[in-house]
Amino acid sequence: MATTPHQRAEAELATYGLTFPETTSGPAWIPARGLYVRNKMFAVFGAKAEPLDALTLIMKLPISAEIAQELPWVLPATGWFKQHNWVRARFGPDDDILGELATLKGWLKQSYIAVAPKKLGRQIA
Template sequence: MPQTPHQRAEAALTAYGLTFPETTSGPSFGVTRGLYVRKKGFAVFGDRDQPQDALTVILKLPISAEMAAHLPFVREAKGWFKQHNWVIADFGPKDDVLAELDTLKAWLKQSYVAVAPKALSRQLD
């Protein structure tokens, strides 16, 4: 069965994230999937009852959270997530998630750097 663009985007982001030092992937809370550095999560993929042609990505963006909040595919974070600069990018069936892949990769890297120990963060380009 061919993958949807949303599934391809998640696979590409996961593959990119796994190139970062000491990164692993695995289940996150509930039905979501996550990327971890030394058991600390820096990316969450999916949402409860999410169809295959949709994708939610949650990332920690201490530098660009305020700017990202104004993008049409970013859903307002609340409570702890907002207080700690986590951003929720939400792509529905009609959204072109692949067009935003470069932005999401940059955000994934920023999230890794925000969560990873400094010695590991310095190993990135």
């Protein structure tokens, strides 16, 4: 049962992501959790040694990655993440993750469309 705002946000985002066609959930890398479309990851939740009152999210944002970098809870893009338009957002204990759910749901949808086969992406675009 989700007890912290960060856990509730992850549960809501995962539930939303699972409404997309052919989406499944599973482990990303230990201890992270991921959402997949046809075995291709489009979202990652969690990071190593992350407390319950924090959450790291990783998503592919080909349209808004550059703009997202200006947000205070987005980590600077470097290397592979920057080259491939993946954004790492980290919400700490003092961040209002629930207040950003609409933005994060939009990002989740954008990431799904970017990774999914075009036919599936068009179903939710």
